Amino acid sequence: MTGxxxxxxxxxxGRADQVHVTRGDMTTTSWEFPSYGDALPHDLVHLVVEEGLDLTDGFWGLIDQGAxxxxxxxxxxxxxxxxxxAQRPDTDFTGLRRAEEAVAILGPQPHLEQSGKIILARVDPGSFATPDLPGTARRLGFQLPxxxxxxxxDTIHTRLRDxxxxxxxxEDGTITLTWHRASTSGR
Known part of the structure; x- marks a missing residue:
């Protein structure tokens, strides 16, 4: 990829949100997704986390490579x-799995609330603090890059809060982000 x-x-x-992508080779793609309301779209969180950790073979790396x-x-x-x-035997999902794990740990964090016998997980759209990253990764069986x-x-969380x-x-508008892929993956 050159660009x-x-x-x-x-x-x-009130309707589905949308993503529009121009890849490094100038080809384009777009899709709609169910609204996350005031919470950041999952794919936007992926972009910030993957860029922040130099994960070039995660979700956005696959998109940039033509997916x-x-x-x-x-x-x-x-x-x-x-x-x-998933039906193509030549696809390596290692980078995508690594990116999903990083997003699960660094993205919006749920707060557990108990209501009687029911435990509810609520996500504050601006809550990105993970106090014990290594411990959280261990408990989830994840490995941080x-x-x-x-x-x-800190840089990722500051950018996500902003x-x-x-x-x-x-209201009805667009946030545009540009990602300059690093030459190596943060493994």
Whole structure:
């Protein structure tokens, strides 16, 4: 890839939100997804985390390499040439799994509330603090990329908090981000 990946996330209150992508090779793709309301779209969190940790072979790396997103119900399915990547034996999902694990730990964190015998998990759209990253990763059975440093985590969380404020303030509008892929993956 020679150029940067540019992604526009469009909030459309009362209907599905949208992503439009211009890949490094200047090809484009777009998809709609069910609204997350005031919470940041999951794919936007992926972009910030993957860029912040130099994960070049995660979700956005696959998109930049020509994968497409097709929504099946409320589930995103990655495809290439009309075939789901999960059905292609040549697809390596190691980077995607690593990115999903990093997003699970560094993205919005749920707060558990007990109501009688029921425990509810509520997500504050602007809550990105993970006090014990290594402990959380261990409990979940995840391995954080080697590129995960406290400075990078602070930078990621600061950027996510800023974007969360911007997303909440958007009525019907767009946030555009550009990602210059690093040359190596943060493994």
């Amino acid at each position: 940067a990946l540019t992604v526009s996330f469009t909030r459309r209150r 497409y997103v097709v929504m099946v119900g409320d589930q995103a399915v990655l495809t290439r040439d009309g075939v789901p990547l 080697q590129s995960t440093t406290s400075d990078r985590v 974007l969360a404020r911007r997303w909440r303030d958007v």
